[in-house]
Amino acid sequence: MALQAASLLPPAFSSITKEGKYNVSVKDSTLFGLSFSDHLKAHFTTSALTCKRGYSKEMGLVRAQQTMETTTPVVMKGTREGKKTLRKGSVIITGASSGLGLATAKSLAETGKWHIIMACRDFLKAERAAKSAGIAKENYTIMHLDLASLESVHQFVDNFRRSGRPLDVLVCNAAVYLPTANQPTFTAEGFELSVGTNHLGHFLLSRLLIEDLKNSDYPSKRLIIVGSITGNTNTLAGNVPPKAYKDSKVCNMLIMQEFHRRYHEETGITFASLYPGCIATTGLFREHIPLFRLLFPPFQRFITKGYVSEHEAGHRLAQVVSEPSLTKSGVYWSWNKNSSSFENRLSQEASDADKARKVWEISEKLVGLA
């Protein structure tokens, strides 16, 4: 039987204090089959909201490390012959310090057509990763972003705007996965860590940066939220634990579609999600037991044949960032055995428009936007 995200999403999605009390919430909302008000005893208090709204005003607790580029981005450069050449695209990739994010940054940098803003929580790790991947210095900037802190998200957006760079594509890629945890851990604001990081941090980031995307003069502006087969309950992987991670991925895919419904027509921005394949070797599985980490890659490679290398997965996400053929909005991309992209079908749950609207409205309140 399919695991119902209903049974875990609410605890994961609500602000649970470290003492175990529900703190922030949502009045009268039914989500994933459960009523927040009934099941969470949630009280969306004015003080909780005020607290959330205060983040942007109370900068300074988290100091962002930032490298400012000295070069000013060029918009459409006129050549001597009078022809116009396209400036480099400017793309923010969250979690670009390892795995899929790093491989995507490398793939885009190699084209020479993109400047990558690596939005990472560990500056030194990101710098080492960029160097070891051979990404040329002029093709990337590292900026601090901790998605497990809403204040850090606000700080990142401020820092990015101060850099003067345009924003053409935003890739929400970072994630945590805590498959063996038997106790929840929490973000700075007290949200369960997987949903708080993978969904709420990205939701706030995307909502704030949509203005910057709107202002981009790049021919194709995109907002990409990395999804997963595990958030899709029409698959086998969508029916096994851990639920908090899967709930966060359901939220990622629902929110991408809600962005599409709310903004695509008005702004022309392409909204997309994707499942890049099973990249069984990435750091995502770092919290898993050693035996799993040993057996999972060969299992995926030889038994399920769902395995893709980090290099190939990075190439796939880079296509969603830059390929002119992948501009359709509201799509969940996947790749077939021949590595050709196709529009995949989302499960009923991950494509439920009513649920998407509710997740949007609840998330707005939780991150202090409503």
Ligand SMILES: NC(=O)c1ccc[n+]([C@@H]2O[C@H](COP(=O)([O-])OP(=O)(O)OC[C@H]3O[C@@H](n4cnc5c(N)ncnc54)[C@H](OP(=O)(O)O)[C@@H]3O)[C@@H](O)[C@H]2O)c1
């Ligand atoms: N691996 C797979 O098989 C697979 C399959 C489908 C989808 N995905 C998706 O692919 C994306 C990337 O995962 P991956 O496999 O490449 O895993 P990964 O190597 O562990 O990369 C995750 C990235 O997220 C960053 N991150 C974690 N918490 C963060 C926070 N609070 N603030 C900022 N950054 C944070 C990590 O930073 P640090 O380097 O500092 O830890 C890391 O750079 C995820 O969205 C995942 O759901 C992966």
